[in-house]
Amino acid sequence: xxxxxxxxxxxxxxxxxxxxxxxxxxxxxxxxxxxxxxxxxxxxxxxxxxxxxxxxxxxxxxxxxxxxxxxxxxxxxxxxxxxxxxxxxxxxxxxxxxxxxxxxxxxxxxxxxxxxxxxxxxxxxxxxxxxxxxxxxxxxxxxxxxxxxxxxxxxxxxxxxxxxxxxxxxxxxxxxxxxxxxxxxxxxxxxxxxxxxxxxxxxxxxxxxxxxxxxxxxxxxxxxxxxxxxxxxxxxxxxxxxxxxxxxxxxxxxxxxxxxxxxxxxxxxxxxxxxxxxxxxxxxxxxxxxxxxxxxxxxxxxxxxxxxxxxxxxxxxxxxxxxxxxxxxxxxxxxxxxxxxxxxxxxxxxxxxxxxxxxxxxxxxxxxxxxxxxxxxxxxxxxxxxxxxxxxxxxxxxxxxxxxxxxxxxxxxxxxxxxxxxxxxxxxxxxxxxxxxxxxxxxxxxxxxxxxxxxxxxxxxxxxxxxxxx
Amino acid sequence: xxxxxxxxxxxxxxxxxxxxxxxxxxxxxxxxxxxxxxxxxxxxxxxxxxxxxxxxxxxxxxxxxxxxxxxxxxxxxxxxxxxxxxxxxxxxxxxxxxxxxxxxxxxxxxxxxxxxxxxxxxxxxxxxxxxxxxxxxxxxxxxxxxxxxxxxxxxxxxxxxxxxxxxxxxxxxxxxxxxxxxxxxxxxxxxxxxxxxxxxxxxxxxxxxxxxxxxxxxxxxxxxxxxxxxxxxxxxxxxxxxxxxxxxxxxxxxxxxxxxxxxxxxxxxxxxxxxxxxxxxxxxxx
Numbered sequence: 001x002x003x004x005x006x007x008x009x010x011x012x013x014x015x016x017x018x019x020x021x022x023x024x025x026x027x028x029x030x031x032x033x034x035x036x037x038x039x040x041x042x043x044x045x046x047x048x049x050x051x052x053x054x055x056x057x058x059x060x061x062x063x064x065x066x067x068x069x070x071x072x073x074x075x076x077x078x079x080x081x082x083x084x085x086x087x088x089x090x091x092x093x094x095x096x097x098x099x100x101x102x103x104x105x106x107x108x109x110x111x112x113x114x115x116x117x118x119x120x121x122x123x124x125x126x127x128x129x130x131x132x133x134x135x136x137x138x139x140x141x142x143x144x145x146x147x148x149x150x151x152x153x154x155x156x157x158x159x160x161x162x163x164x165x166x167x168x169x170x171x172x173x174x175x176x177x178x179x180x181x182x183x184x185x186x187x188x189x190x191x192x193x194x195x196x197x198x199x200x201x202x203x204x205x206x207x208x209x210x211x212x213x214x215x216x217x218x219x220x221x222x223x224x225x226x227x228x229x230x231x232x233x234x235x236x237x238x239x240x241x242x243x244x245x246x247x248x249x250x251x252x253x254x255x256x257x258x259x260x261x262x263x264x265x266x267x268x269x270x271x272x273x274x275x276x277x278x279x280x281x282x283x284x285x286x287x288x289x290x291x292x293x294x295x296x297x298x299x300x301x302x303x304x305x306x307x308x309x310x311x312x313x314x315x316x317x318x319x320x321x322x323x324x325x326x327x328x329x330x331x332x333x334x335x336x337x338x339x340x341x342x343x344x345x346x347x348x349x350x351x352x353x354x355x356x357x358x359x360x361x362x363x364x365x366x367x368x369x370x371x372x373x374x375x376x377x378x379x380x381x382x383x384x385x386x387x388x389x390x391x392x393x394x395x396x397x398x399x400x401x402x403x404x405x406x407x408x409x410x411x412x413x414x415x416x417x418x419x420x421x422x423x424x425x426x427x428x429x430x431x432x433x434x435x436x437x438x439x440x441x442x443x444x445x446x447x448x449x450x451x452x453x454x455x456x457x458x459x460x461x462x463x464x465x466x467x468x469x470x
Numbered sequence: 471x472x473x474x475x476x477x478x479x480x481x482x483x484x485x486x487x488x489x490x491x492x493x494x495x496x497x498x499x500x501x502x503x504x505x506x507x508x509x510x511x512x513x514x515x516x517x518x519x520x521x522x523x524x525x526x527x528x529x530x531x532x533x534x535x536x537x538x539x540x541x542x543x544x545x546x547x548x549x550x551x552x553x554x555x556x557x558x559x560x561x562x563x564x565x566x567x568x569x570x571x572x573x574x575x576x577x578x579x580x581x582x583x584x585x586x587x588x589x590x591x592x593x594x595x596x597x598x599x600x601x602x603x604x605x606x607x608x609x610x611x612x613x614x615x616x617x618x619x620x621x622x623x624x625x626x627x628x629x630x631x632x633x634x635x636x637x638x639x640x641x642x643x644x645x646x647x648x649x650x651x652x653x654x655x656x657x658x659x660x661x662x663x664x665x666x667x668x669x670x671x672x673x674x675x676x677x678x679x680x681x682x683x684x685x686x687x688x689x690x691x692x693x694x695x696x697x698x699x700x701x702x703x704x705x706x707x708x709x710x711x712x713x714x715x716x717x718x719x720x721x722x723x724x725x726x727x728x729x730x731x732x733x734x735x736x737x738x739x740x741x742x743x744x745x746x747x748x749x750x751x752x753x754x755x756x
Contacts, residue, residue, distance in 0.1 A: 022655050026504070033503045034476075034496075041476060044496035052654035054511065054645070054661050175727045175751065179691045182698065183667075246646060348700050349746075 005031065008067040009050065011213050015063065016223075017056045023049055042068060055221060055240060066213045069201045104130065105158060112158075112187050113165050124194035127153055132199060136206050142199045142216070149195055159184055222453035226307050226423050234306060237452060241310060244456055245317030261285040291323040292389045292416075294462070297376065299394030300360060301331045301367045305351075307423040310452065311393045313347050314459045323387075331360045332368035334376045367397060369439070370404030377407045384414040389462070392443075393421045396429070396436040403438045412442040420446040421458065473499055487676050488517070488524035491669060497660040498525065507618050507639035509603075509657035514644055515706020516662045522599040522640040531638070532596045536585040538605045544613060549625060550582045551575075576627040586617055587631070595635040603653075604643040611650050614641075618656045665707065667691050673707060678714045688725045689714050696737060696747055705737040713737050727751070 009024050027049040034041045043064055051060045104126055111119030128134070131152040132145040162184050203212045221236050222244070229237065267283035275281070296315055298308035312327060319325045326338045335358040340350045354360070362371065384390070390411065412418040420443045422429065422436060429436035440446045449455050473479045479502075480495040490498070498521075501508045510518040526533035536547055544550075556575040563571075583591065589598040600614065616622060621633035641657060643649060665673060667690040674686040689710060697704040705713075713736045722729055731748055738744045 018651075020651075020655055026506070026658075030500050030504055033500070040492050041496055044493045045500055047493075048497045048500060048658040048660060052509075052651075052657075052659045053648075057661070173726060175730070178751070179688075179695055182695055183691065186666075186694075 001031065001036065002028065004067060007209065008046070008063060011063045011067065011210075012050060012060065015059045017051065017053075017059060019050050023052075039068070058221075058236075062216050063213060065197055065200050066204055066209055066216060069197065069204060101130075101152075105153070105161070108153075108158065108191065109161055109165060112162055112191060115187070117190075120191060120194055121198075124191065124198045128195060128198045128202065134199070134202060134206075142196070142203050142212075145199045146192075146196055149199070150192070155188065159188060162187065222456070223451050225450050226310070226452070227303075227450065229306070237310070241313055241452065244452065245314055291321065292462070293324040293385070293387045294322045295326045295328065295384075295388055295390045295415075297328045297330065297334065297372075297390065297392045299331070299367055299369075299392075300329045300351075300354065301365070303397075304367075304394055304423070305355075307449075308393050309347065309351055310455055311391075311421065311449075312341070312351075314455055315391070315462075316341055318459055318462075328376065328380075329354050329358055329360050330372040330376075331365055332371055333360060333362035334372045334379070335359045336380070366399045367394070368401050369394065369396060369398045369435070370402050370407070373407035373411065374404055377410055381411065381414065384411065386414075386416050388415045389417040389419065390415045391419050391421065391462070393423075395422055395424050395434065396420075396439055397433045398435045400433050403435045405438050405442060408439055409442045412444070418443045419462075421449045421455075422446060423450055424448070425450060473502055475499065482528045483524050486524050486527040488520060489669060489672050489676060490521075491665070494521065494660065494662065497658055501638065501658050504658075505636055507641060507657045508660050509641045509643065509649070509654065510660045510662060511643045511645050512662035513664065513704065513706065515708045516664060517707055518642040518662060519599065519601055521662075522597055522642075525638065525640070526597045529597070529638075531594065532592065533599060534585050534589045534592070534596050534637070535599045535601060538600065538602045540605055540607065542606050542610055546584060547586050547610075547613060548584050548623060549587045550584065551627075552580045552582045556580050578628075581625075581628075586614075587623055589637040589639075590617065590621060590623055590631065590633045592637070593634055596637045598637040598639045600639065600641040602644060603641045604646045604649060608650055611653055615652055615656065618653070664693075664697055664704070667694050670694075670707065670710065674711060674714050677711050678718060681714055681718055682723060685717065685723055685725070686714065689717070692725055692730060692751075693737075695751060699746055699750055701738065701743045701746060702740050703738070703743060709737050709739075 005028060006024075009019050009027070012019050027046055030045045030049050031042070034045050036042060046064065047057070047060060051057060104123065107119065108123040108127070110116070111123050127149055128145075131149045133148060134145055163180065166180060166184065200212065200216070221233065221240050224233050224237065226237075261284050264283045264285040268279050268281075271281050271283055272279040294315065296312065298304070298312060300308050308329070315325065316327075326336065327341060328334050329337045337354050337358050340353050340358070362368075362375075408418075420436075420439065424434070426448045428434065429440075436446070447454075447458060449458055473482070476492070476495040476499040479499045480490050480492075483490045483495070483498075497508055500506070510521060512518055522535075523533060525531075559575050559580070560571055581587075585598070589596050603611070603614070616624065618639060621636055622630050624630045664670075667687070670690040670693060671683075671686045674681055674689060675683065678686075693705055693710045693713075713733060716733055716736050717725070717729070720733075730751060734744050734747055738747055
C-alpha cells in the first residue's frame with residue numbers, strides 16, 4: 001500500500017499538484033484508519049488529505065482511477081446476466097452476428113432507467129468488451145477507445161430510447177420535456193463515466209499504472225493552450241475564469257493598500273506641534289498610484305473570439321485599477337463596445353450582443369487589421385492621449401491583405417504605450433498570412449499569451465503600468 | 471463522540487436532519503479520527519455552516535462560532551485584557567506594592583475570552599466554527615495557524631495555554647480568495663457542491679414537513695435545470711427550501727412554466743438572473 005501511495009503522490013506532483021510532505025504523511029495516517037476495500041472511502045480520504053484546491057480535482061480523479069482501480073473489477077452476478085459469455089473467455093472482438101447489440105442496449109436501458117449502478121457497470125463492461133476493440137500494447141490514452149465505443153453504441157439512439165422510456169404517456173409540456181431531457185443527459189453522463197473508467201482499467205491491466213498515467217496526464221486548466229482547447233476544456237475555463245479574476249482583483253486591491261511611501265517632512269513637523277515639537281508620529285507620503293487609462297482593441301473574428309473574451313473579462317475585472325477602460329471590437333472594421341459592459345453584466349450575453357449589434361463587419365467578415373487600424377485612427381485617433389495604454393489582442397493573421405501599418409505607427413505615436421497580445425506560439429508568427437513582425441515594430445511590446453495563467457499574470461503587470469518589460 | 475465508521479457518522483447526521491453524501495461523512499469521520507480541522511469550501515448556501523451546527527447537535531458539544539470579516543484582529547478572535555477592570559483594580563488600592571498589582575492585573579481574572587481561546591480552554595470538547603475564513607486578510611490567517619496545528623495559544627503575559635480538550639474545528643470558505651498554503655496544509659479539504667436531484671429531494675423532504683414526494687422531486691429537478699443556466703448566482707439549497715415552502719403555502723402541487731415564472735424571485739435574487747431564467751424556462755402568467 002505504501003508503495004502504491006507514494007507512486008500515486010509522485011504522479012500528482014508530476015501533474016503539477018503541490019503535495020507537501022505533511023500532507024503525504026497525513027494521507028498515510030488517514031489510510032490506516034479506513035477500510036481499504038472500500039473504493040469510495042479510499043478516494044475521499046486521499047482527496048481530503050492531498051487535494052486542497054478544487055481546480056486539482058480533475059487531475060486527482062484521473063490519477064486515482066489509474067492507481068487504485070481494482071483488477072479485475074469484481075461485478076456481482078455478472079456471469080448470470082451475461083448470456084454465458086463471461087469476459088474472461090470471450091475473445092475481445094467476436095465475429096459479428098454472434099453478439100447482440102440490441103440485447104446490450106436493452107440491458108443498458110434497463111439499468112439507466114432504474115438507476116441501477118451495478119447493472120450499469122456490468123453493461124459498461126460488456127460494451128467495452130464488444131465494442132471498444134482494444135488492442136493490447138498500443139500506447140494510447142483511451143479517448144480513442146471511448147469514442148469508438150460511444151459511436152458503436154449509438155448514443156443518440158440510446159438517448160431517444162431512454163427519453164421515450166422515462167416519458168409519461170400523456171402529452172408533455174415543453175417545460176416537462178426540458179426537465180426530462182436534462183435528466184436523460186445526466187444519466188447518460190454516468191454511463192459515459194463508467195465506460196471511461198472501464199477502458200482505463202483495462203489499459204492499466206495491459207500496460208501498467210505508470211505508463212497509463214503518463215499518457216493520461218492532462219495539464220491544469222490554467223495551462224491549457226487557448227487556441228487548441230477542446231469544447232469541454234473551454235467550458236472549464238469559463239468556469240475557472242470567474243474565481244481567477246476575483247482573486248486577482250482582491251490581490252491587487254490588497255497590495256495597493258499596503259504600499260507606504262517616503263517620509264513627509266512637512267506633515268511630520270506640523271503634527272509634532274501637538275507633542276511639543278517632538279516628532280513622535282512620523283507622517284508618510286502616500287504615493288498616488290498611477291492608474292493607467294486602458295483601451296482594449298479585440299479581434300473577435302471566429303478563431304480569436306475565445307481569447308478576446310477572456311482578455312476582456314480579465315481586464316474588466318480589474319477596471320477599478322484603471323482610471324478609464326474602453327473596449328473596442330473588430331473583425332474587418334472597428335466599433336466601440338464599452339457600453340456593453342456595464343456593472344454586473346453577464347459576459348456571455350455581452351459577447352453575444354457585440355457580435356450581433358456592434359458594427360464590426362464591413363466587407364466579408366474576415367479579419368482585416370489594416371482597415372481596422374485606419375478606421376480606428378480616423379474615428380478615435382484624436383482621443384488618444386499620452387496617458388492611454390492601448391492593448392491589442394489578435395493573431396495578426398491578415399488574410400493576405402495590405403497591412404497598412406502606417407496607421408498603427410500613428411496610433412503608437414499618440415499613445416503612451418502600445419501592447420500586443422498574441423495567443424499563437426511565437427514560432428508561428430510570420431508564417432502564412434501572419435504579419436506579426438510588421439506590426440510588432442510599432443508596438444512597445446508584443447507578448448505571447450497562450451494560457452489563462454499567462455493572461456492572468458499579464459493583466460496583473462498591466463495594473464502597474466506601463467508594462468514595458470516583456 | 472467516537473464514530474466507528476463513516477456510515478455511523480452519516481446515520482448520526484441524518485438523525486438531526488442533515489443529509490450528508492459519502493464525501494461529507496468520510497471527511498467528518500477522518501477529522502474526528504485524526505483530530506484535524508476540516509476546511510469546507512463551496513458555493514454559498516450549500517450547507518457549509520449547517521454542517522458545523524449539525525455536528526454540534528449530534529455530539530451535544532457546544533458550538534463556538536467565530537464569524538470572520540475584514541479587519542478581524544487578535545482582540546476580537548483570541549483574547550483581550552479587560553483594561554477597565556484593570557484600571558479599577560489599580561485604583562482600588564493604590565498603596566499596594568506595584569509588583570504585586572502588576573502580577574495581579576495580568577492574571578486570568580482580567581482576561582476576556584474570545585471564541586478561539588474559549589474553544590481551547592473549554593473543559594468539555596467543543597465544536598469551533600470559523601466561518602467565512604476567506605474574508606480575513608492573509609496576515610490574520612496566521613493567527614489561526616498555532617491553534618489549528620498545536621491547539622495552543624501563546625499569551626505573552628501568561629505564557630502558552632494548552633488546550634484542555636481538543637475542539638473539533640470546522641472552517642468554511644466561499645473561495646473568494648486563495649487561502650494560504652500553510653492554512654490549507656493543516657486542514658482536511660472538503661468541497662461541497664450543489665446536491666444532485668436525488669439528494670436535494672431528500673433534503674427538501676427532511677426540511678419541509680408536509681411536502682409531497684412528487685413535488686419535492688419536481689423542485690429538485692427544476693433547481694438542477696436553473697443551476698445549469700449561466701447565472702450570476704445559482705439558487706442555493708436554502709433558496710430551494712424557501713421555494714418549496716412558498717409552493718406549499720400557495721397550495722401548489724404541480725410545478726409548471728407558469729408557477730415557475732410567478733415564483734422565480736424566491737429562487738433567484740438578481741434581476742438579470744430572473745430575466746435569463748424566465749426567458750429559458752418559464753412563461754409567467756399575466
